[in-house]
Amino acid sequence: MLEAAKAVFITSGVDAPAKEIADLAGVGVGTLYRHFPQRSDLVKAVFQREVDACVAAGPALSANHAPGTALTEWIDRYTEFLATKRGLATALHSGDPALEALPAYFMERVGPTLGALLDAAAASGEIRADVTPRDLLLAVAGLCAPVDHEGAAFSRRMVAFLMDGLRYGAVPPEPRG
Structure with missing residues (x-):
């Protein structure tokens, strides 16, 4: 059901009819409501599932x-996550109290994972060392913002440019010994 909801949120937004989600999931609307009594329950579950998958990667x-x-x-995976978040963005910023903790959940979970990846890449001399997880998350999010007449391929290309830029100024590790 969560995978179906994610797909519907991407294409039709979070206010899509429950029947559309249930049909795609191959379940009845009653089953969907038994698992997710409120729309916010479903939005929260989809968001947390996507965050957790991003972190696990x-x-x-x-x-x-x-x-x-x-x-x-990992940044490619995060870019894909942002495509899902586009479908959720309206709900996340709706002021619904059931969803207000989700941005903090995201940063608490994703920040350390990205920090470890950045530290390892900087220590190996593959990227510059002066970028923080927050810097990179916000930069990628900005590059993935919808642009008129451009799709996901455009966003992926812009993120690739950013990643190339992180390599500029990288300092190779000191040779041992």
């Missing part, structure tokens, strides 16, 4: 890739 990427590659792939 950090250590997995670090374990399987060089630091710079892990950071770049």
